[in-house]
Amino acid sequence: MPKILLAEDDEIMRISVSDRLKQCNWQVDEVDDGLKALSLSERHHYNLIISDIRMPGLDGLSLLGHVHTNSPETDIIMMTAYGSVDNAIDCLRKGAADYILKPFDMDDLIIRVNRLLDAQAVKTKCEALEESCKQRESGTRLFGDSPAMQQVYELIRQAAPTKATILVTGESGTGKELAARAIHMASNRRNQPFVSINCAAIPDGLMESELFGHERGAFTGADQKRKGKFELANKGTLLLDELGDLPGPLQAKLLRVLQESRFERVGGSKNISVDVRILACTSKDLQKEVEAGRFRQDLLYRLQVIPLKMPPLREHKEDIELLCNVFLKEFNSMHGRSVTITREAIECLKNYDFPGNARELRNLMERASVLCQGPEITPADLPTDIAGLQGESEDVGYNLAKNIAVAEKNCLLRALKKSGGNRTKTAKLLGISRKNLWEKMKNYNLQ
Secondary structure: OOEEEEEOOOHHHHHHHHHHHHOOOOEEEEEOOHHHHHHHHHHOOOOEEEEEOOOOOOOHHHHHHHHHHHOOOOEEEEEEOOOOHHHHHHHHHOOOOEEEEOOOOHHHHHHHHHHHHHHHHHHHHHHHHHHHHHHHHHOOOOOOOOHHHHHHHHHHHHHOOOOOOEEEEOOOOOOHHHHHHHHHHOOOOOOOOEEEEEOOOOOHHHHHHHHHOEOOOOOOOOOOOEOOHHHHOOOOEEEEEOHHHOOHHHHHHHHHHHHHOEEEOEOOOOEEEOOOEEEEEEOOOHHHHHHOOOOOHHHHHHHOOEEEEOOOHHHOHHHHHHHHHHHHHHHHHHHOOOOEEOHHHHHHHHOOOOOOHHHHHHHHHHHHHHHOOOOEEOHHHOOHHHHOHHHHOOOOOOOHHHHHHHHHHHHHHHHHHHOOOOHHHHHHHHOOOHHHHHHHHHHOOOO
16 A cells, blocks of 8 residues: 655645545555654655645755655655745756645646556566566575675685585575575676576486486487486586485486586487586485485585585574565565565564574565555564564563563554554454553554
8 A cells, every 4th residue: 555644734734635645545644844754754664755845844845855865766746835937846856756736636636646656656567577587687686794694605706706516505495596596696607507407396207307308209208309407507507406305326327427527318329518517405414315325425525515504594683684675675566565664573583583594584574565454564464473572582580560561562462463453453352442552552662
């Protein structure tokens, strides 16, 4: 739902405009002076600001300059009863999206607002398309400023320009494939093919053909010659994802290809030479697989020339806020929204260990961004087991009053989530007045 800030000191005009905007199902915040408008614009994201030029506290042009500098994606419509051509030109030159003279027809204002919101939606779709094209070309980037991620970046920086085989390990959801793509893009082969094959997703009987290709008539259904992943990745990079699930017989053939850089298609006798840089990913402990007899020791040695371990999210929680913003930007573009996340929700997430790592966080952000009732993701929009962790993580010992406060806060969070953030429904659910609920939310900083 688009969010609009209306700054107008005339009460009758403010109420009239606000009521008309709300009839279009837009969320509207109202203020009666420029300083309040400035404060709200700094704390919340608005799709559009409609402001009078002459206001107490801070004039509209000063507000326009601040918003245009700090939130350029927000459009601004300036209103005035003292307009002139020079005044209009000055507003537009300073970044206003539109300029309207009082008194004006409300339908005219709605048309202008709709035009600006439609333009924002088109821009969002274009950015999403551009990002999608970038991802197809180079993959999604790795993000994180923590020391753990800095070590990953440094190893990639050193190893990527070489031809060395790199084994990327880590738990599921830590971004192993993204690391592999980052290695490819930082290498001298960045303009050559990047080919990936998931060794766990292809049946054993088809894996050899997928890797090395086959000749016509090599087996039932092989009605034409087909190139395998090695040939498709020639001069580029081949990622062997979930390598720990590669069948035993193919491990020996893969070892030979890695050593000799040549192979034969299934059903063929011709040696095919390739120049391929090999990257491998696995969430399994290959040394334990070797000890259990499920993985070849010599293949492990050949693959693990340079080991790269991706850290689980619980070891670099300081990156959670950055990742949340990155994921929300992606989903806002995808779904045409402008959702942000509150500090309280970030703290809840930081107190959760994320067994599914960054992938789990990404899925959580997509769900929350789609289902949240307002323009911001609050603890009430998070799963109960995560939202409750903010209070449960506090070390209150055996102090009765503090433990009661923690329990009350968690109860508020659960009720807010149950009612979708609607305060009237939440107060009724809790059996208290709306005023009492507001006071408790303010006390626990749940605004």
